[in-house]
Amino acid sequence: MHYPWWYVPHLTAPMLIAVVSVVHVLVSHYAVGGGLFLAVETGHAYRTRDREYLDYLHGHAAFFILLTVVFGAITGVGIWWTIGLSSPLATETLIRTFVFGWATEWVFFVIELVSAFIFLYYWGRLSENKHIAIGWIYATAAWISLVLITGITAFMLNSGRWAMDPAAQNFWSAFFNPQFIPQTVARTGGALLLGSLYVYLHTSIFIRGERLRNLIASRSARPALLGAIMIATGGVAWYLFLPEAAQATLVSSAVMNVFTGVLLSSTLVVLVMIILGPYLNPGWLSPGFAGLLCLFGVAAFAAGEFVREAIRKPYVIHNVVLSNQVLPEQVAELQKNGYLNGGVWPRAFIAERFPQVTADDRIDNKILLELPSKDRILVGEVIYQHHCNDCHAARLGYSAVGPLLQNRSREQVLATVLHLNDNYSMPPWCGTKEEAELLADYLTTIMLPRPAGIRPWEKSGSDSANEESGGKK
Ligand code: HEC
Numbered sequence: 275m276h277y278p279w280w281y282v283p284h285l286t287a288p289m290l291i292a293v294v295s296v297v298h299v300l301v302s303h304y305a306v307g308g309g310l311f312l313a314v315e316t317g318h319a320y321r322t323r324d325r326e327y328l329d330y331l332h333g334h335a336a337f338f339i340l341l342t343v344v345f346g347a348i349t350g351v352g353i354w355w356t357i358g359l360s361s362p363l364a365t366e367t368l369i370r371t372f373v374f375g376w377a378t379e380w381v382f383f384v385i386e387l388v389s390a391f392i393f394l395y396y397w398g399r400l401s402e403n404k405h406i407a408i409g410w411i412y413a414t415a416a417w418i419s420l421v422l423i424t425g426i427t428a429f430m431l432n433s434g435r436w437a438m439d440p441a442a443q444n445f446w447s448a449f450f451n452p453q454f455i456p457q458t459v460a461r462t463g464g465a466l467l468l469g470s471l472y473v474y475l476h477t478s479i480f481i482r483g484e485r486l487r488n489l490i491a492s493r494s495a496r497p498a499l500l501g502a503i504m505i506a507t508g509g510v511a512w513y514l515f516l517p518e519a520a521q522a523t524l525v526s527s528a529v530m531n532v533f534t535g536v537l538l539s540s541t542l543v544v545l546v547m548i549i550l551g552p553y554l555n556p557g558w559l560s561p562g563f564a565g566l567l568c569l570f571g572v573a574a575f576a577a578g579e580f581v582r583e584a585i586r587k588p589y590v591i592h593n594v595v596l597s598n599q600v601l602p603e604q605v606a607e608l609q610k611n612g613y614l615n616g617g618v619w620p621r622a623f624i625a626e627r628f629p630q631v632t633a634d635d636r637i638d639n640k641i642l643l644e645l646p647s648k649d650r651i652l653v654g655e656v657i658y659q660h661h662c663n664d665c666h667a668a669r670l671g672y673s674a675v676g677p678l679l680q681n682r683s684r685e686q687v688l689a690t691v692l693h694l695n696d697n698y699s700m701p702p703w704c705g706t707k708e709e710a711e712l713l714a715d716y717l718t719t720i721m722l723p724r725p726a727g728i729r730p731w732e733k734s735g736s737d738s739a740n741e742e743s744g745g746k747k
Pocket of ligand 1: 302396420513588589597598658661662664665666673675678679690691697699700701717
């Protein structure tokens with residue numbers, strides 16, 4: 275807990291990661307699938323002496339580089355920026371564990387950039403074979419980037435043996451985690467599918483001639499179908515290799531049910547549309563059809579990424595870093611000495627505001643409770659911001675705690691806090707009994723009352739229940 279906290283009201287900081295990473299994923303998968311498309315199809319166009327197709331591919335390469343290199347790189351750096359601010363401890367842990375992987379990834383990233391620029395700017399100036407080879411160097415480097423990043427994001431979802439066995443804590447055991455192969459298969463499939471969908475959209479808008487449009491429609495249908503099969507196979511394996519808690523969240527949380535439904539149904543729609551459209555009837559590829567296809571594809575991707583991000587709770591990195599920037603092995607210590615004492619920044623804040631409760635640079639938990647009510651609420655809010663805000667807004671916003679608590683008595687609020695992990699999506703309570711009291715003080719100020727106009731069953735207890743059944747008889 276040596277990092278400051280980035281407090282993002284209403285939205286919560288991790289939701290910013292979700293937004294940036296979904297945008298990035300939509301481009302980065304095209305960077306792989308579109309690269310394969312360019313390498314394979316440029317080769318085909320050279321072999322069949324199809325000048326018209328070559329001209330189109332030249333234009334597509336320019337569009338491709340603008341989108342993937344410029345926008346993709348900016349959003350990729352955006353992810354670093356956002357995770358560094360909103361999940362600093364997890365970012366630190368990923369850098370420490372995967373330093374070799376990140377370094378390798380940067381090498382391949384440079385290869386990608388150089389080969390992409392050569393492929394575009396030396397168009398027509400290289401021999402055909404050299405030009406195709408450069409296309410394949412790009413496509414291979416882009417795919418290896420995907421594999422490297424997937425090893426790291428897969429680790430966050432299931433760290434496997436790494437977290438359980440200190441003797442096994444090395445780069446390779448982290449990289450080859452249980453989720454590595456399922457996610458690599460699904461993401462490679464995703465790249466093939468999304469690549470084809472973007473190609474369709476671009477083709478349908480920019481190609482007027484029917485011959486070329488039909489040629490591209492039917493040639494790109496097969497990789498798209500292969501991609502869909504790989505997504506389905508990888509998806510099933512992904513589910514089977516999820517930690518048990520993530521599987522339970524997937525079936526028990528309403529939001530996850532809805533998003534999984536969106537993911538499955540959109541994928542099915544895309545599959546049917548590709549078979550009926552480009553595969554069987556290439557002539558159907560109008561801008562409207564391609565746009566709709568892209569829309570369903572994007573919906574499936576966004577829903578899939580959201581589910582993948584959300585089912586890790588209470589961890590940011592499964593079994594390694596908890597969402598509230600605490601390591602599991604620190605919990606007992608924080609429960610004994612206090613959450614505020616464990617954090618550099620909250621301790622400094624309290625020491626400055628309330629010097630009377632600090633001695634020898636430590637906060638005395640007993641004296642905390644003697645603060646006047648107004649100050650107890652303020653300290654409680656500080657604890658809420660650090661302990662709960664990663665997953666909950668306060669009064670209004672993403673999964674806001676105020677409405678969730680709704681009309682509980684102060685004892686019930688206190689019990690919720692002290693037994694936080696009874697709900698396995700939440701971390702254990704990481705503070706002292708006194709700090710829980712202060713947090714309960716704050717939570718009761720943001721708690722919503724029970725909405726009016728609901729039959730007051732509990733209020734009059736068993737009496738009213740008897741009366742009611744009596745009345746009905
Ligand atoms: C790792 C994420 C995470 C953290 C941190 C977290 N929660 Fe939760 N909490 C959840 C999830 C997920 C749910 C289920 C919400 C839903 O279904 O919308 C939940 C539900 C709740 C609920 C309603 C259900 C219940 O069990 O009473 C309350 C109240 C609540 N949280 C309070 C808190 C408080 C107070 C803190 C901080 C001390 C906290 N949470 C920290 C993830 C978290």
